[in-house]
Amino acid sequence: MNTKIDPGSLKITDIRFADIDGAPKRCTLIKVFTNQGVVGYGEVRDASSRTYAAMLKSRIIGENPCNVEKIFRRIKQFGGDSRQAGGVCGIEVALWDIAGKVWGVPVWQLLGGKYRDRVRIYCDTDSEGGGRDMGKALKARMEQGYTFLKMDLGIELLMDVPGALSAPLGFLEKMREYKQTVFSTPHGSIDPRAMRGEAYDLFNTAHPFTGIHITETGLDYLEKYLADCREVIGYEIPLAIDHLGHIPLEDCIKLAKRLEKYNLAWMEDPVPWQLTSQYVRLANSTTTPIGTGEDMYLKESFKPLLESGALAMIHPDVLTAGGILETKKIGDMAEEYGVSMSIHMAESPIACLAAVHVAAATRNFMSLEVHSVDVPWWGDLIRPALEVKNGYIEVPDKPGLGIDGLNEELIARKLHADFPVAWESTEQWDKEWANDRQWS
Secondary structure: OOOOOOHHHOOEEEEEEEEEOOOOOOEEEEEEEEOOOOEEEEEEOOOOOOHHHHOOHHHHOOOOOOOHHHHHHHHHHHOOOHHHHHHHHHHHHHHHHHHHHHHOOEHHHHOOOOOOOEEEEEOEEOOOOOHHHHHHHHHHHHHOOOOOEEEEOOHHHHOOOOOOEEOOOOHHHHHHHHHHHHOOOHHHOOOHHHOOHHHHHHHOOOHHHOOOEEOHHHHHHHHHHHHHHHHHHOOOOOEEEEOOOOOOHHHHHHHHHHOHHHOOOOEEOOOOOOOHHHHHHHHOOOOOOEEEOOOOOOHHHHHHHHHHOOOOEEOOEHHHHOOHHHHHHHHHHHHHOOOEEEEEOOOOHHHHHHHHHHHHHOOOEEEEEOOOOOOOOHHHHEEOOOOOEOOEEEOOOOOEOOOOEEOHHHHHHOEOOOOOOOOOOOHHHOOOOOOOOOOO
């Protein structure tokens, strides 16, 4: 315990933000301040609005940050699926960081202890060209020490393959237009001002309603792509696939059956997570393992899918699922159904360390995604710098998340153009008020 701190009189006094770009996407870092000088670090998930966190400020000012679950239960009603939970989760992470610092123990100890001293990492891998090119890119990951792999395999590979896709006339052209607009900025950063119009509406149409189908030509192409990839990397190492595209269940079944012999670790997010019955139909139609979870908020969202028996793997994001403790609860619940947990993470080292503590404390954990292994300055955003060594991150023993401080000079160089000053006053949010009770 930090003997200079009186836990009983500790109070939250302020919340401030810094928006950085390119790590690999836009990230909003959070500082939660206290009346005794202890600062907690959190983060709003990539591409989320800082408003989701700022509007919670008046609800938690004056609260004891060590009462993490009490505060979470008060603010969790302001979260929602996917990026809408960013504020709730980011603040929850910062509270755990404070609690660990106050009591002098790492967060994983507050979660009940650890099952492992290091956490296995996998990283999404991009490659131009065909399956053998992707195989070479994945082989390079293996040579760097990574023991788990993931890649994209979906309709984006088929956009320029004649006869590979069928769709209402004009649909694919609009999708190409949207993709070119959205991903024209570094590291795939999405400018929301470009996300307008018919192209955006089409791209964001849910899987059953797009009218897109993969033809036999397209299925042949994707199978050959994966076969060529496996020929390079072999069959011994786990390989997962993601980003199939917004195709209907029947096409997912066709593709999953085609890919069974390639020994996939999982097929990720094939259809919207809300469609439990479709996951059941898919799982009953193939031996390819199925996983989902990165857009799901709170453990009750996971329960129907786990009860259905359709999932082989869950894939929550700490900054979406509800924060550190909620993700731990989700992992424990999945274990009861014989389902493993990997963790999605496409954010800064703050979110990464939050996920590391959850991974260390959860028995059925499999692997943690890190989207930024090719961003050379990424780990330097915090002190001490975060390192991935031979495909693993060491579980820290320092109090809280294990962060001594932030690299303010680096943050100042990487600030997003919309918020060019870090840690500005948020006093305009001090007196936000509403009757937040959930029952009468």
